[in-house]
Amino acid sequence: MSYIDNLNLWKNAKDLEPELGAQFKAMSEQELLEAFSSDLEFGTAGLRGLIGPGTGKMNLYTIRRATLAFLQFLQKKYSLTDLKEKGVIIGHDNRHFSEKFAQEVAEIFASNGVKAILFHNNDLRPTPMVSYTIRKIGATAGVIITASHNSREYNGYKIYDHNGSQFLPVDTDVIGENYLKIKEEVFTLNLHPQPELLTFVSQTVEENYVEDVKAMQFYPGQKRNIKIVFSNLHGTSKDWTPRILRECGYDVIIVEEQFNNDPDFTYAPNPNPELAECFDLPIKYAQKHNADIIILNDPDADRLGIGIRQGDNSYYLMTGNETAPVLLEYLFSHYQKNNTLPTNGVMYNTFVTGNLSDKVAESYGVEVVKTLTGFKWIGDQMAKAPNQNRTFLFGFEEAYGYVLKDIVRDKDGIQASLVIAEACWYYHNLGKSFLDILNEQYEKFGYYYCNTVNLVRTGVEGPEIIKGMLKTLRENTLPALNGISCVKKEDYLTGLYNMPGQDLLKFYFADGSWFAVRASGTEPKIKFYFVCVDKSAQGAKTKMQLMYQELAEKYLNN
Template sequence: MSLTQERYEKWVNHPNLDARYKDVLENMNEEEKNDAFYTLIEFGTAGMRGLLGPGTNRINIHTIRKATQGYANYIIAAGKEACEKGIAIGYDNRHMSREFAFDCADLLAKNNIRSYVFESLRPTPELSFAVRHLGCFGGIMITASHNPKEYNGYKLYDDKGCQLIPSLAAQVIDQVNAIEDELAIDANCTEEQKKLITVIGKDVDEEYYKNVLSIQLNPDVNKDIKIVFSPEHGTANIPVQEVYKRAGYTCIPVEEQCTPDPDFSNTPTPNPEQPGAYELALEYAKKNDADLILVCDPDADRMGVGVKHNGEYVVLTGNQSGSVEIEYICSQLTKQNKMPENPVMFNTVVTSDLGEKVAADYGVTTEKTLTGFKFIGEKVAKYEVTHEKNYVFGYEESYGSLIKPFVRDKDAPQACLMLAEACAYYKKEGKDLVDVLDSLYDRHGTYEESQVALTLSGEAGANRIKEILANLRKDSPAEIGGTKVVKSEDYKECVIKEGDKVTELTGFTKSDVLKYYLEDGSWIAVRPSGTEPKCKFYYCIKGASKEDAHNKTVHFQQAMKELTQS
């Protein structure tokens, strides 16, 4: 009997199997069994994310309990004070999110660990805030972020409200992996232990809103703009509308997408990186002659942007909206003599060069991290202690940014408020946000940034992704699409190659990322997704004009497709 079949038989016949999974397991075909049981769902440095359903390679009550018991063992090992400080728990609108969250609280209570669970769905950044505000030892967020409706996930936070960095995550992973039978774990705590669970809500909301409102640089700006806003059925609905109301902005919600629907019934996709997320919002914008479209993902850590420009609506990339945010924030801090000494901005190794050039124009240095906002949070925590540098901004290319670090994760409500203010500020100068972006191209060079994701599901897909990266390492390209590669960085092997010269790449945790710098000032990066069955290709292409940059992007994308298919 294969290991896959053994796992299946164990589950389908186990007396502790949750009753809702029995019929699903008994009706699985061989292909479904293999995908659900061929491996154990990975509890990695980003927690867990996967398809909902029964199986060792799925998100379900049993794999969630295994993760939570491992986390509980980690908390207990940290000592009595850690158990008493407790864990804040948040959750989004997805199927089973609320059930998972309260089950986590019960299991922690069974382990004599205090918890604070939100009464209803809340944004990921508010969970990060709650950890800090309540003085907790850590946090759990039940969310699959921007993934399709079939997914859910589990993220862990430290006492600073930051997702666990690799060194801490490794300790939890060891505890999780030491648990052999996830089906043997139950969350039945006593009535006395139940008293360790506190349900939280409006008090924490109020403090979070106050902090979000504190980011305004020009609170008295003329707010004569119309904003169409969609939470994509997720957690951003109430907080963003409440912040806008208090700040005095006119917000037109996409009503059909304001219900917390786990099936995302009225949107083609909840992912702001995909055009379908904007379809209904664009209809609203045209009908209401809106200045700005803002779309948040379900757990409200990412924000997509559409701008009315010359009578048409232009959807910005995360790199573009991030660069506009940097320009506005830095220009206003400078104008108001509020720029701190030794200012620093953080972004990632797959984020566009444009933002770094904008920041440098205002004397702000940029430090790069690997993909994952936990690395930016780690940098914030470091300088909070050393005071060597002062935080100004942090962002990723994937539509996530953080204005003020009272939160230690991407924060869409903050970003929504700042983009609204920037839009209002520039409107009184006769400009829209695309005009601002174009002025940045004039000053710093024209870039087109894009991402192509190759989806490769299942065991065969996972092996193919590994093969693509292995082949690129084995035969490192000397040129891509006829343009010379002048330098490459390998974040797994920790080396930089420039011609025949090889030097050590330092300052990063080892990660399966390759980055190629081209002779024309462009770069291309490749990495497997940490949360989806995808191999991602990132392009930052420099051109003499928008048209030139676009044509070169198409050319380089085709070249990489041919290179990785050979």
């Protein structure tokens, strides 16, 4: 639909929700243009956008539109009996309107013969809990209202299949087509939910999750002699991660300012563990209490960030590409020690993750399988693994997302937190820190410097600027950067390595370095993933900086 069509749809709607209606009437011409020039699209993680009036924003009518589109898809995929008896799990985070949106989703399903299964009292829950519960009770699908690590202005709509994995494009494309066809009806819904179809997840299932996470320990019941500073960044792991850590014997110090479920994220305005600013308060707590490690979950608890104490009582913030190899070493060495390392073990990561984790896995005889970006691809591979005679051992993205046990088929910052804590305790008792383990890996496999550069381009023209950058890199030859020859260029648009197409480019250089570039599926940004290798840490970092500087000057002048 055109800008005018979208705008008229709202202008002609009767009885707009009062708060939205008032905001709509007060919008400037520029605000109207940004809100109605496009529709939200299903991206790498469903829908995500700024909260507010408009077809391109997250609001009550966008939620209705998405749910009706999803409902049409489910009604074609499943029998009426399955939908009525197995139902759909519905969760939400702590954001503005999340509870209201989740209730609306539930009432739409329950008004159309589908069992809607909310969490107790429609209370907030971590995203991993939705994935876990779907499989635990055999639901047909799941929905969670969340914008993950985005700032308070955002909300989102994420959907899961019966395997507890995010849907793949083969399905979301169909749902997206349904979505675009749904128009006026979102303003005239007359819901009559059947009371027997509005139900709640058994609290026994939630306790099963806790026990399954605790069962991941190699040394249960042993005295823990490390201190952990923990922050949930105002989000949903508040009642889960600290509880599990404490029940496993850890001394957990809460960052009080960031503990309450504040939808304004007052003390964590950009609640993304990838950002150093999220650690400012936790580091003060850690220094005060002489903590060994800082653990952060993002607001929907699917990610994890850590800070490790150094000798001068400062804290080193480890990236995803640094955390994963350390986790792998801890897990695989213990599987090997316990004679539980399978001969058909597999680790999944993406085409944009660093090389060090691959080297560690392969040194233990574990197969490495690469997927497209977006954890849904890893979840899909996890579901297929048994039929491929593979045993899942680990999955991760460089963007601080890990899954260590196949109880969840999405990123799980809660299970990762517990294993990180035990690994920290284990190496502490050997007189080592994570940085020691990481440096041992560098000495063995080479120094890799991994850095992701995000360029944000907002406004109506933002998407076109991003498309222009990708077009330039796709159509032009890139002979060298920083004097290092480019030896290969991969274009994933039409599909490579038995994976569907994705708008991703990857450039390989003669020294073993590479960079990849793609547009975010849920935010107005283009992402550059650099992995540079050298004989020293500083050499690898300097190489990356010089390569990006030349790339920006010659090819990214938008």
